[in-house]
Amino acid sequence: MPIVIKLDVMLAERKARSKDLAEYIGITEANLSLLKQGKVKGVRFDTLERICAYLDCQPGDILRFVPAAQDAD
Template identity: 80%
Template sequence: MPIVVRLGVVLAERNVRSKELAEYVGITEANLSLLKQGKVKGVRFDTLERICEFLDCQPGDLLRHEPEPGTKKKTLRRAG
């Protein structure tokens, strides 16, 4: 998967339990666990905002793009 979720790493760095974060954000621990494992198709911006607010971080601290091996970058061409 090209988007890597680093939520578990950030929680460990800040010594925060998943239960605390889930309660603050207003989601179940089960859903937070799925997010930590990268097993979700997406995350709502308001959920991401609450997570970042609680952990005092930026979205880029939680999500990273890692292209799959063997994929090529597409080159954009200017119109005209």
């Protein structure tokens, strides 16, 4: 997947716990875990907004676009 989720990195940098973030943004720890692993199809803007507010960061600090390798044909 060309979108990489760096939420676990931001949590570590901010010395924040997943449990506290999940409670703050109003989702379960299981759903937050799926988000951190990149196993979700999408994220709501209000959820992203709350994550950024809690971690004092920008969406680009959490989400990164990595293009897939091009075939050498």
